[in-house]
Amino acid sequence: MSAVPQVLTFDSWSSGVAAVREVQEVSVSSGCASHLCGSTFFSLRYGNAQTGDLRAPPPSRRPLCASETPDVLVFSPAGPVPVSASAEELQAALNNLWSIKPDSVTVTKQEDAQGSHYTVTFNSDRGLPVDVSAEDLKFALQGVPRVGQVKVEDLGTCRLPKWRVTWLTRPGAQPLMKVDDSAVIGNNVNFVVQEEVKGGLLTRGLTGDFFRVWEAEPQVEVYINGIPSNCSGRCSFRWSEEETPVVTGISPTQGSDGLRTLITITGTGFSSENASIMVGSSRCVVEEVTASSQVCRVGGASAGRYPVSVNFPSLGDARFAANRLLYFTQQLIVSSLSPTSGGVAGGTLLTVSGFGLGHIATVTVGGKDCEVVQAGDTELMCRTPAGAAGSHVVTVTVGNMSQTANATFTYDVDLTAQIWSLNPQTAFVTGDQLLIIQGSNLGGVSNDSTVFVGAKECVTAQWSKTRISCRLPVLPPGVYHVEVQVGNRGFPQARWFLLSSINTSIEYILEVYSISPLTGSLMGGTTLTVSGSGFSNDTANIQVSVGSRACEVASASENQLLCTVQSEEETHVVTNQGSHLSTFPRHPPGTKTFWTWSSAGPTYGSGYAWSPSSLRVFVGDTVRWRWEAPAFQSVGYRVFSVSSPSGSQYEGGALNSGEARTAEGFFSYRFTVPGTYYYSSGYVSASILMQGVVKVLSREDKNADVSVTVGGVVARYLPEEAPEEDEEADDEGVAAGSPRVSRSAADCVASTRCPPANQTSDSLSFSFSACSTPTVRSISPNQGSYHQLIHIQGQGFSDITCANEVSRVMGVYGRNLSSLDGV
Known part of the structure; x- marks a missing residue:
C-alpha cells in the first residue's frame, strides 16, 4: 500500500x-x-x-x-x-x-x-426501526414468548408514529409494554405506552354463590373444586353448652392389654350410643353403655401415661370436669425370653415377649445394649452384645419404666464359632466377587445362618464347619464389617489360633482422582481422561456425566477410562397446527357492562399458523418444521428466511426449504450463529401468510461437576495426588489396601491456554468455555469425491496434528483443542 x-x-x-x-x-x-x-x-x-x-x-x-x-x-x-x-x-x-x-x-x-x-x-442489537410497519410490529410481538397472537393497527404519521395493539389469544389484563428507546438518535425522542382498555374476565350468568347474604349464625359452607356452593335451605350451626357431654372420672387409672383391663368412664350428658374412646392413640373398645358411663377394654400400646379422650357421634367431643384431663397408665410387662443362651461374641437374636414394649423400648443384657432390630407392643427382637461366659440379667426400659425378666441369658463358649481368615479384603463396588471365610465350629447351612457385609447379605455359595463362600453384594465405596451369623448361636470370634485378632473388614473401592483436560468446548466433543481406581472393564456398566451432559465411555480399565462429552444440542419441532385467529372481543369505549365482537377478517383455524411461532434456542440446536395441509384444502407450505417480521419474499438467508410449495413435508436446520431469524411460509393460499421467529442465543461458559457411576454406584472423589507406584494386585484383580494409580494424559492431546475450573475438596469440576471452543470459518471445496483434499479455516485448532479430528465432511468436532488458530 x-x-x-x-x-x-x-x-x-x-x-x-x-x-x-x-x-x-x-x-x-x-x-x-x-x-x-x-x-x-x-x-x-x-x-x-x-x-x-x-x-x-x-x-x-x-x-x-x-x-x-x-x-x-x-x-x-x-x-x-x-x-x-x-x-x-x-x-x-x-x-x-x-x-x-x-x-x-x-x-x-x-x-x-x-x-x-x-x-x-x-x-447487533437493532430492535425495530421507528417507522416499523404494523405487520412487522405484529409479528415481532408474536415472537415474544407468551404474548400469543395480536392485532396491530397503524394510527400514526411519518413524524408521529402510533400503533394500537390488541391481544387476540391471551385475554385478560396484560402488563404494560416497555419500550427501550436508548438506540434512537434524535431531538427530544419520547416513547409513551398507554392502556386504552383493560382486559378482564367475562362472566356469562351469575351463579348462586354470588347471592350469599349476611347471616346472624355461623354457616356451613361446601366447596367443590375451590368453588363455594349455594345454600338452598338452612345451613346454620351453633355450639351449645347444654348438649356438651362432661367426663367426671375413670377407673382404674392403670393396666395393660395383657391383663385385659376394663376402663369405666363416668360423666353427665352422655347419649345412649357407643362412644369413640381413645387412650393416647390406642382405641379402647366399648363393651357396656349406660346413661352415665361407658365401659371399654384397653388396647395395646407402649408403656407410658396417656390422655383419655371421649367422642359421641351425635354430640361431639366430651369435655372434662373442671377442665382437668384424665390419664391412664399402660404398664410394662416382660413375660419370656428366647433363646436363653448364645455365643460369647454376641449376635444371638434374642426375642423378648410381653406387653407395653413398643418401638421406643431398649434392652440390656448384663448391662450392655442389645441392639433392637424389630419391635412391637407385645414382642421385640434384639441382637445380643459380646459378653463374658455365664448368666446375665435382661432388662427392658420404656421411657421412665424398667422391667427385669424373670429368666437370664447365658453366654456359652461351646456355642461360639471361630474365624481364622477372610479373603479378599478389597472389592469392586459391583460386587459378585467370591468372599472366602475359614474357621472352625461354623456349623452348616440353615435358614438362620447368614453372612452380612455391612447391612447387606452376602449370598451363600457354600457352607461347611470350616469354610464359607458367598458372593459379595453391591455396595458404595467404603469400609464394611463382615458379620457371620451361625444359626442363632451368634457371631464367631475372629482370632488366629486364639492368639491375636484378625481384620474382619472389607473395603469397597471406587475412587476418582483427576480428569484431563479441565476445560473443553461449549459444543461438546471433548475426550476426557478420568483417572482413579475400582473402575470396571465393562464399558456398558459405567456411566459418566458432566453436569447434565452424558460422557460416552469409549474404553475403560480398572484405573482409567476415556469418554467423550456429548453435546447439549436439542431438536425443537414446529408444526403448522397453530390456529389463525383474527376475530377478537372488544370493549366499546365509554361502556362498562357490554361486550361486542369485531372482526378484522376471516378466521381460518388450525393448519394456518406455525406452532409455536416463537422459539428461543441455543447455538447448535436444530429446528424441525413439519406441515400437513388440512383435509380437502388445496394449500402448500414452504419455510424460508425473510428480512423483516412480516416479509413474504426470500431474499437470501439461512432458511430455505426449496422453491416448491408442498401440502405435506418437513425441513430441518441446525443453527450455528446467534441472532434473530425471521421466517415465513410464503402465501400458503391466495391471502394467508404464516410467520415465525427463531431467536438463537449463545451458549455461555459454565462449570459442571463430573460424576462417575459404576454398576449404579457413584464414585467418591479424592483430590489428593495418587502415588506413582502401583501396589500388587490380588487374585480378584483389585490391588491390596487402597490402590491409587497415577496416569498421564494421552500423548495426542493439545495443551490449553484457558483457565481451568475451580476445584473443591468434595467435587471435580469441568469448564465448558468459549476459549476452548474451536470455530470453523470456511471449508473449501464444499463438495467433491473420495480422497478429496479439504481446507478448513478457523480458529481454536491445535498445533498438534493428531489432536485435530475431522469426523465428517459437514462438521469438525474439536477434541482437547488449544486456542491456536490455523488451517
Missing part, C-alpha cells in the same frame, strides 16, 4: 433487518518494512462513514418525510488506520463510526506471510 489511504468498503444492510451476528474478513498486505509500516495507512467505510474521515451522525435515524430536506453531514478530523494497527485500535475506530451504531463490533487479528487478517464480528 502507498502512503495515500486506500478505502475498503464493508457490506451493509437495511435498518429493517433483524439483529444478527455477521462476520466479515479484512485482509491487508503491505510491502513496507515492519519499522516503516506506521506510515502506511488504510481506511474502512461502512454506510456513509469511514475511518479517517469521521462524520457526525444526523440528528434523527428515522426516514425523512417528503417535506423534509437531508441534514448536512459535518466532518470531524481523525487519522486513517496504520497497517500495523492492533485489533484493539481497529475495534475502537470502527465502534466510533455513527453508521455502525447502535451496533458494535469485536475485532481479532492474525498475521502471516501474506499480511494482516482482521475478523470483524458485528454484535
